[in-house]
Amino acid sequence: MTRRDVEFDAEGVTLRGWFYEAEGSGAPGAAVVMAHGFSAVKEMYLDSFAEVFAAAGLHVLVFDNRGFGASDGEPRQEIDPWAQVRDYRHAITYASTVPGVDRQRIGIWGSSYSGGHVLVVAAIDRRVQAVVSQVPLVSGHDNLRALVRADFHRRVPRAVRRRPPRPLSRRAAGHGTRGR
Numbered sequence: 001m002t003r004r005d006v007e008f009d010a011e012g013v014t015l016r017g018w019f020y021e022a023e024g025s026g027a028p029g030a031a032v033v034m035a036h037g038f039s040a041v042k043e044m045y046l047d048s049f050a051e052v053f054a055a056a057g058l059h060v061l062v063f064d065n066r067g068f069g070a071s072d073g074e075p076r077q078e079i080d081p082w083a084q085v086r087d088y089r090h091a092i093t094y095a096s097t098v099p100g101v102d103r104q105r106i107g108i109w110g111s112s113y114s115g116g117h118v119l120v121v122a123a124i125d126r127r128v129q130a131v132v133s134q135v136p137l138v139s140g141h142d143n144l145r146a147l148v149r150a151d152f153h154r155r156v157p158r159a160v161r162r163r164p165p166r167p168l169s170r171r172a173a174g175h176g177t178r179g180r
Contacts, residue, residue, distance in 0.1 A: 001051060013073045015091065017035075018050065018062045019060070019062075020061075020062070021054065029058065030105035030129075031095045031105070032109050033060075033061045034109045035084070036065070036112075037137075043069070050062050065083070106127055110136070112137055
């Protein structure tokens with residue numbers, strides 16, 4: 001199995017990752033683009049998935065989001081879901097330029113937080129031909145409710161529990177404030 005280090009531009013930020021060539025492929029073949037979406041990096045088991053996909057005949061691009069792992073970007077460890085969605089789109093662009101990749105057959109894969117990202121990317125990027133969303137985080141509010149202890153609900157007055165959530169600030173809603 002051949003794996004090589006790669007890097008590509010994402011709005012002036014260098015993203016870095018690995019490209020796995022599909023085993024036994026002579027003609028241009030399908031590719032899968034993968035990343036973690038919260039604070040994890042490519043070394044945290046994405047290589048295991050990529051090796052299986054490559055052995056099954058798929059090219060695989062695994063990358064670190066901006067500000068994480070080997071990729072550039074400041075501030076470090078800032079989780080910006082919209083920037084991470086854009087990073088997926090830049091990775092798709094890069095994958096489509098790699099010799100041997102059939103640019104008409106690119107899929108995306110995400111798990112947990114990035115499982116939510118790939119759903120958004122697939123909805124807005126027509127280049128995506130397949131999507132795998134493993135245990136996606138799709139509703140932070142519902143997930144938080146599931147994690148709160150049951151006795152919390154009994155101790156908090158019903159009126160407080162049913163109060164509608166406050167609107168998000170511009171930054172929390174993904175609009176950011178930097179550079180505007």
